[in-house]
Amino acid sequence: MVQKLDTINTSKIREDFPILKRQVNGKPLVYFDNAATSQKPTAVIEAIASYYKNYNANIHRGIHKLAEEATLAYEDAREKSAKFVNAGYPEEIIFVRNATEGINLVANSWGRTNVGKGDKIVITIMEHHSNIVPWQLLAQQTGAQIEFIEITDDGMLRQDQLERAIDNSTKIVAVTHASNVLGTINPVNTIGKLAHRHGALFLVDAAQSVPHMKVDVRDIDCDFMVFSGHKMMSPTGIGVLYGKREHLERMPPFLGGGEMIKEVHTTNASWNDIPYKFEAGTPDIAGVIGLGAAIDYLNRLGIENIHVHEQQITGYALSKISTVEGVKVYGPKSPKDRVGVISFNLGDIHAHDLASILDEEGIAIRSGHHCAQPLMEFIGVPAMSRISFYAYNTEEEVDVFTEALGKAGRLFKL
Amino acid sequence: MSSDIYKDIILDYYRHPRNFGDLPNADIRVKDANPLCGDVIEMQLKVQDGKVEDIRFKGKGCAISQASASMLTETVKGKTLDETKALGKQDVLNLLGIDPGPTRIKCALLGLKVMKLAVYGFLGQSVTDEVKQLV
Numbered sequence: 001m002v003q004k005l006d007t008i009n010t011s012k013i014r015e016d017f018p019i020l021k022r023q024v025n026g027k028p029l030v031y032f033d034n035a036a037t038s039q040k041p042t043a044v045i046e047a048i049a050s051y052y053k054n055y056n057a058n059i060h061r062g063i064h065k066l067a068e069e070a071t072l073a074y075e076d077a078r079e080k081s082a083k084f085v086n087a088g089y090p091e092e093i094i095f096v097r098n099a100t101e102g103i104n105l106v107a108n109s110w111g112r113t114n115v116g117k118g119d120k121i122v123i124t125i126m127e128h129h130s131n132i133v134p135w136q137l138l139a140q141q142t143g144a145q146i147e148f149i150e151i152t153d154d155g156m157l158r159q160d161q162l163e164r165a166i167d168n169s170t171k172i173v174a175v176t177h178a179s180n181v182l183g184t185i186n187p188v189n190t191i192g193k194l195a196h197r198h199g200a201l202f203l204v205d206a207a208q209s210v211p212h213m214k215v216d217v218r219d220i221d222c223d224f225m226v227f228s229g230h231k232m233m234s235p236t237g238i239g240v241l242y243g244k245r246e247h248l249e250r251m252p253p254f255l256g257g258g259e260m261i262k263e264v265h266t267t268n269a270s271w272n273d274i275p276y277k278f279e280a281g282t283p284d285i286a287g288v289i290g291l292g293a294a295i296d297y298l299n300r301l302g303i304e305n306i307h308v309h310e311q312q313i314t315g316y317a318l319s320k321i322s323t324v325e326g327v328k329v330y331g332p333k334s335p336k337d338r339v340g341v342i343s344f345n346l347g348d349i350h351a352h353d354l355a356s357i358l359d360e361e362g363i364a365i366r367s368g369h370h371c372a373q374p375l376m377e378f379i380g381v382p383a384m385s386r387i388s389f390y391a392y393n394t395e396e397e398v399d400v401f402t403e404a405l406g407k408a409g410r411l412f413k414l
Numbered sequence: 415m416s417s418d419i420y421k422d423i424i425l426d427y428y429r430h431p432r433n434f435g436d437l438p439n440a441d442i443r444v445k446d447a448n449p450l451c452g453d454v455i456e457m458q459l460k461v462q463d464g465k466v467e468d469i470r471f472k473g474k475g476c477a478i479s480q481a482s483a484s485m486l487t488e489t490v491k492g493k494t495l496d497e498t499k500a501l502g503k504q505d506v507l508n509l510l511g512i513d514p515g516p517t518r519i520k521c522a523l524l525g526l527k528v529m530k531l532a533v534y535g536f537l538g539q540s541v542t543d544e545v546k547q548l549v
Contacts, residue, residue, distance in 0.1 A: 352476040368450075
């Protein structure tokens, strides 16, 4: 059993999340679908409401008080985001809709100018579709090749394949920091070094890591990193692309429109400086302000404390689940190799049937292919059930969940 | 939805699907998936004198999708193509004996959709919007 460290006060944190008070099907909500999206604390909900109530205005070009306040709050959130992942400069933070859009931006803007026929793009079999399909589109357009790194039985990336696949024809290596299915935390520092040794750039999909652990873009030395606000207590519709200044400055725009230009004439236009070159049109101002408030909230809890809490609850859940007859758990055995994500199957119960049965107990889990069909095919299952934790989840909730698994087993006469 | 939907009969069809497998000499084979959840159903029909002479299905997915597809194959065997085309959502719910609720109704109707695609395909007719919207 993992020793209790009490890094955070869960019952106090739960007070900050109004939704956790609600009942589902007459039972207290057990929200174990955090890898899909997290719940939002009052501080974030109020920050968004305050923008609309008190200083709603479009940003940057307005010469009036409200515009000034809105611009300040928007740019303040950019600085907070930069500090949160230890970026060297705020202008290395580009606001996008989500991690998916961030990867599409890189694949289109950087990809189309730097990737050609015969070049190689190295990704892994455990990627979310968002880190596969943009590269497939780029490969179709350019004639580049995609190579997938496979995993071991424990759900770890095959080091031998990494070393073989990444070569001098490799233009970019794009890897998830933490798998949304297996929970595996990948050795991004060493993969980045390997990429750079061969002159390739390194993109990290940090959608499942930035909300849950200390992530440092300069320590990892990645060229690009993407993450989504809604998985880290912010509203949906806001995400971040981090890019090294030297790359962003050379890249052509992704979307054209207002804000991203310096001058526009009938025959030509010149581009604004970064980050604005990549933020065409009115952005999700409220979303960005919400993200800033979420980062403040996460900093108050302490991201390292959240990580320790989640490792503890993951260890507890792994040991509890293993006591349920007929359960098969996927991914690393040790909680230290994981974020708080556990995928599993129970007997021959299909994941959707299991999710329906647990829903009746007020337990929200995810079921299906988790937008990772190549991984499902590689492991050889059509679907999995997944639970995923955040700062507000408790071991008591794990007990409720384990109890419900037993009920599902009895219902299906396993 | 309540877990009452997992009645013995549904579990029985899930674990021991009737008319499961391949139909050699099938006149038409149609496969479709529910992209939201990945459930897959393939229907294979042998048609004789305007009737479904024989039928098999294959698939992967939840108990609701697989059981309802299997039950449907039993229902349409021997029926005319017109009768098969006339089957609707309520017929499937009657077969299952439950209402799977709004999130799982698509699981229940995937088999019906594939069956209709097969019949329309065999007749060389274009599929109606009603069929396309089943799942």
